Amino acid sequence: MLxxxxxxxxxxxxxxxxxxxxxxxRVVAVPELAQATGLQEPTVAKxxxxxxxxxxxxxxxxxxxxxRLTRPLDAIPLSEVIIAFEGPIxxxxxxxxxxxxxxxxxxxxxxxxxEPVNRAVRATLERITVADLVAPEPIASYRQxxxxx
Amino acid sequence: MLxxxxxxxxxxxxxxxxxxxxxxxRVVAVPELAQATGLQEPTVAKxxxxxxxxxxxxxxxxxxxxxRLTRPLDAIPLSEVIIAFEGPIxxxxxxxxxxxxxxxxxxxxxxxxxEPVNRAVRATLERITVADLVAPEPIASYRQxxxxx
DNA sequence: GGAAATCGGACGCAATGGGTCCTATTTCAG
DNA sequence: CTGAAATAGGACCCATTGCGTCCGATTTCC
Numbered sequence: 151m152l153x154x155x156x157x158x159x160x161x162x163x164x165x166x167x168x169x170x171x172x173x174x175x176r177v178v179a180v181p182e183l184a185q186a187t188g189l190q191e192p193t194v195a196k197x198x199x200x201x202x203x204x205x206x207x208x209x210x211x212x213x214x215x216x217x218r219l220t221r222p223l224d225a226i227p228l229s230e231v232i233i234a235f236e237g238p239i240x241x242x243x244x245x246x247x248x249x250x251x252x253x254x255x256x257x258x259x260x261x262x263x264x265e266p267v268n269r270a271v272r273a274t275l276e277r278i279t280v281a282d283l284v285a286p287e288p289i290a291s292y293r294q295x296x297x298x299x
Numbered sequence: 300m301l302x303x304x305x306x307x308x309x310x311x312x313x314x315x316x317x318x319x320x321x322x323x324x325r326v327v328a329v330p331e332l333a334q335a336t337g338l339q340e341p342t343v344a345k346x347x348x349x350x351x352x353x354x355x356x357x358x359x360x361x362x363x364x365x366x367r368l369t370r371p372l373d374a375i376p377l378s379e380v381i382i383a384f385e386g387p388i389x390x391x392x393x394x395x396x397x398x399x400x401x402x403x404x405x406x407x408x409x410x411x412x413x414e415p416v417n418r419a420v421r422a423t424l425e426r427i428t429v430a431d432l433v434a435p436e437p438i439a440s441y442r443q444x445x446x447x448x
Numbered sequence: 449g450g451a452a453a454t455c456g457g458a459c460g461c462a463a464t465g466g467g468t469c470c471t472a473t474t475t476c477a478g
Numbered sequence: 479c480t481g482a483a484a485t486a487g488g489a490c491c492c493a494t495t496g497c498g499t500c501c502g503a504t505t506t507c508c
Contacts, residue, residue: 157465190468192467192469193468196466196467196468211473211475212474212476213476214475215474
């Protein structure tokens with residue numbers, strides 16, 4: 151587990167397909183993207199709305215409208231996509247809400263100690279971009295320096 | 300989100316409390332642990348069963364029975380706890396099950412590309428031990444070398 | 449022999465994510 | 479000027495799954 155939602159996965163797929171289909175600022179409509187990805191149109195629409203609110207894609211209304219990327223894929227860190235679909239990256243509920251929500255805070259020896267872990271995971275996800283996920287060859291960049299797999 | 304389950308959180312809490320209560324090989328029973336952590340007895344029991352199957356704690360049956368750690372906390376990486384409660388660390392369902400389960404594998408450009416990401420997150424979680432979560436002071440060890448926060 | 453534990457499994461409730469649909473708004477084409 | 483085509487934003491229902499609980503079986507100490 152530790153699984154991210156399907157929507158997030160769809161988000162990455164749609165982003166990559168959008169990059170392939172919208173060269174030179176051309177916009178791509180939902181039906182075409184649904185066709186290309188094999189996903190349902192309503193689902194693709196929902197994903198694009200979320201990506202739009204997060205500022206990764208830009209929607210053009212009206213006939214001949216559609217979506218296009220606001221940035222190249224290598225300028226979109228994976229963490230940004232995940233945050234858009236799932237909210238702040240935090241492994242436990244303790245840290246994100248109010249500290250008072252943890253009823254056993256007085257007894258819990260791990261109280262507040264998860265935050266460094268969250269930062270570590272966050273940093274890991276910030277170093278990987280969406281472009282890395284479509285690279286046809288094994289990725290060397292974040293393999294060597296940053297993440298030291 | 301990207302949230303791990305409450306059981307996993309409980310697991311860490313119980314492990315740390317067990318370490319505090321079972322000095323010198325003494326075993327600690329469920330009621331005492333429940334008392335000390337503020338969790339319900341059945342829940343603590345369930346958590347300990349899972350930790351036991353994963354080999355992190357050892358259960359002694361019969362009267363005067365209880366649980367004890369099989370290893371010090373600094374020998375238990377966080378990844379091991381997470382895997383025990385949530386299964387293999389994989390961000391998407393694509394990679395863990397059969398590849399055929401992804402219906403749009405022919406269209407999906409990200410197909411199989413998540414695995415390096417999984418490895419990165421996995422590596423991050425392997426470097427942090429349960430002992431790091433109870434350290435009273437800000438952790439320097441994995442802050443400098445391994446994770447470069 | 450009885451009490452006090454763990455062990456293993458099964459069961460039901462609640463919450464969260466996933467997928468769909470509807471309406472309003474915008475824009476291009478004829 | 480009208481209609482078609484597209485996005486924008488929200489609301490809704492359903493399926494899944496995690497969570498908590500409980501029960502019976504087994505083991506061990508007093």
